[in-house]
Amino acid sequence: MSKTVSEIVADTLIEAGALRVYGIVGDTINHFTDAVRRSDLDWVHVRHEEVGALAAGGESYVTGELSVCAGTAGPGSLHFVNGIFESHRNGAPVVLIASNIDRAEVGLGFPQEVDQRKIYEQTSVFCEYISHPDQARRITAQAAQAALTKKGVAVVIVNGDMFKEKASDDLHWSVHRPRPATRPCDDELDTLASLINDAKRITIYAGIGARGSQDQICALSEHLGAPVAHTTRSKEFIEPDMPNNVGMTGILGNRAGMEAVGDCDLLLCLGSDFAYTQFYPGKARIVQLDIDATHLGRRAPVDLGLVGDVGDTITALLPRLEPREAGKHLTRALKRYAEDLQGYLETAEEPDPSLIHPQALTEVLDRLAAKDAIFTADGGSPMVWLLRHLSANGQRRFLTSLLHGTMANAYPQALGIQAAYPDRQVIALCGDGGMSMLMGDLLTLVQEKLPVKLLVFNNSSLGFVEMEQRVEGLLDNFTELHNPDFAVMARALGMAGFRVDEMTDLESAMLEWLAAPGPAILDVKVNRMELVMPPKIEMSQVTSTALFGVKAVLNGRADEVLQLARNNFLR
Structure with a gap:
């Protein structure tokens, strides 16, 4: 027929x-x-x-x-x-x-x-x-x-x-899903083992291509006494149950991860094609393992490029390696990582209840959200707060726009995730700029009865762009946003809406928002004068930010300079 x-x-x-x-x-x-x-x-x-x-x-x-x-x-x-x-x-x-x-x-x-x-x-x-x-x-x-x-x-x-x-549809073409075991040949594994056995300070650097291989990476790390740094996209599966995890590298990362990569003499890049060349070590040997041969040496020159699945390769490699005790390289990295985590907590503290730091907001969300919640975050500062202040536990999932870097991705992605997982808590961390770019599909959440929870970081600006301009020593141009009351708007659209302006009201409002039976918006007024601090401050960045301060004062905006200093440098 x-x-x-x-x-x-x-x-x-x-x-x-x-x-x-x-x-x-x-x-x-x-x-x-x-x-x-x-x-x-x-x-x-x-x-x-x-x-x-x-x-x-x-x-x-x-x-x-x-x-x-x-x-x-x-x-x-x-x-x-x-x-x-x-x-x-x-x-x-x-x-x-x-x-x-x-x-x-x-x-x-x-x-x-x-x-x-x-x-x-x-x-x-x-x-x-x-x-x-x-x-x-x-x-x-x-x-x-x-x-x-x-x-x-x-x-x-x-x-x-x-x-x-x-x-006629006589031939029934169908879809096949092969799952081959892929690893380098024995000669390549022997060469890799020799490099590892000769190295003194080894760092493992895991990317999204290592998904599903975290147990093997943990075993390799323990066997070598090596710290494990990771890319932002592999946060959700590397952070949990990884004793030697020292965090992320890159501009959104932390100092421990950056130093563990920078101070090693052998870097093992496992399933990572990390884009930013300046964050690779300058003097270490680099081994890159990737399932796609075209990725080898694409971001930085490598000493050994290998094709294979991360888990399959480590399983074949481990018997070739000499075990070693944890040394100063790992101890120093773990100590620094503990300091980094404490520093994140300290940046969220603020004695003034009328000033809500986005870090503090995210810390409260981390504590109150479900253990198996799924989080998305808009490109810009919301993804930074997700990466730094939401904890991964092996059940939670995270999705941000790290490769394409688009605005307005958070709640649309959450929409699709909620459709697939109607019984799980799905939370979108939205910038007010991203949120307002594609607001029409809030109606889709209502019409499709999808209980996505939208958290709006409302700083009345394109905050990440504003930070970029200030780091360049520029005045912030065309970044201001005139927003509606998103909570009132939500209720007009047929969903629950909540607004918070004071830190003392945050926890009760967030609990009510999370418990709302359908889609809901929590509109939180957060500090506009918040810098996304990189893991290491370069003198050029300090100079450029100081130049912004001089320009702002000359243009009658000294109050902004004082608030910026108070919120980010004086506490």
């Missing part, structure tokens, strides 16, 4: 594990959405396609399973672009069904015609047209398999009239 292309695409996606489709219905996908209606797929009707792509990426990142977006021709599909870039860079297995105008009009300048392939081939692991009805299952299965096995977005382009075509 023949089926339409729409029915075949929907059926193939279901077989690949997809549960829902995010999008906005209309013209060129109406036949596909009708097939979705008649299938076991759920349609999540978003108000902006970018939110749909971010939500799908959030769902797939956390579950590891396939999610789907679908868009109409021209602007409908183009609105997905930023969310697709974000999801692809996160390694989220998403399939985008990007429709186009009818085939008879292609190439004739018809309204809404867009060459979808040119748009999406730069941000996908697969991008292909269904050119004939008999390709429908085959192309869709290939797309789903590419998304799941290559960890990224796959795009299937379908002309609107193609969805109505019928196909």
Whole structure:
């Protein structure tokens, strides 16, 4: 019995594990959405396609399973672009069904015609047209398999009239999920063992590619007496139950992690393709292990580049290594890490109840949120507070925009995560700038009855940009935001809304917010004059910030300089 292309695409996606489709219905996908209606797929009707792509990426990142977006021709599909870039860079297995105008009009300048392939081939692991009805299952299965096995977005382009075509569907193409054991060859492992056995100060540096291998990394660290530093993206699985963890490196990291990397004579980069060359050690030997050979030596020159799964490689490597006692390198790093954690707590303290530091707000959230809560954070300062002040315990999950660095990702990603985990606490840490950029889909939370909890860090500014400008010695330009009362707005939209202006009211309001049965907003007025302090202050940064102070005073803003000093340097 023949089926339409729409029915075949929907059926193939279901077989690949997809549960829902995010999008906005209309013209060129109406036949596909009708097939979705008649299938076991759920349609999540978003108000902006970018939110749909971010939500799908959030769902797939956390579950590891396939999610789907679908868009109409021209602007409908183009609105997905930023969310697709974000999801692809996160390694989220998403399939985008990007429709186009009818085939008879292609190439004739018809309204809404867009060459979808040119748009999406730069941000996908697969991008292909269904050119004939008999390709429908085959192309869709290939797309789903590419998304799941290559960890990224796959795009299937379908002309609107193609969805109505019928196909015999005689060959049942399906999705395969191989799980090979991958490690370097014995000669390479012997070379690596020799480097390790000869080194005096070894640091392990774990990235997102080490997910699922934390037990093996812990065993390697204990065997070598080596500190474990990690990237921001691997926080959730490296921090818990890792006795030799010394934190993160990079501009958002802590001093212990940075020094452990900088002071070693052998750095073992495991599943990390860390972007910032200036944070690699200047004199140490570097070994990089990655599942993708094209990543080797991409960020910094390496002495030995190896391809393999982190867990499989460590299992084969350990018998080749001489055990060693913990030395000064590890002891010093652990001591510094304890000081870093204490420093984070101290920056959250403030005797004035009318001044709420974002660090203090996040510390209260950390204490009151569920042990298995899932957190997202907007690009900018909210992701810093998440990374530094929310504790990982092996059950909690974290998602921030660390590779794409977009605004307005937090609550759209939380939307998709909540759809996948309706019984878990999902909390979005939103900047007021990010929150207000895509506010329309607050209505989606209400309409879909998704109990996402949104915490708004309301400092009436684009705070991270303001900090960037000040570090450059510039006056903050065009960063001020005139915000509504987000709590009142929330209630007008049909969700619970709470507002806090005093530290003494925070805990009771947060408990009520977390207990609200549906979606809810907690709008908290936080200190605007808050610097995101890097793990090490460079003299150039001090000079530039001082230059900002001089300019501000000359422009009649001395009160801001005094408050900045009081809140960040004098306590």
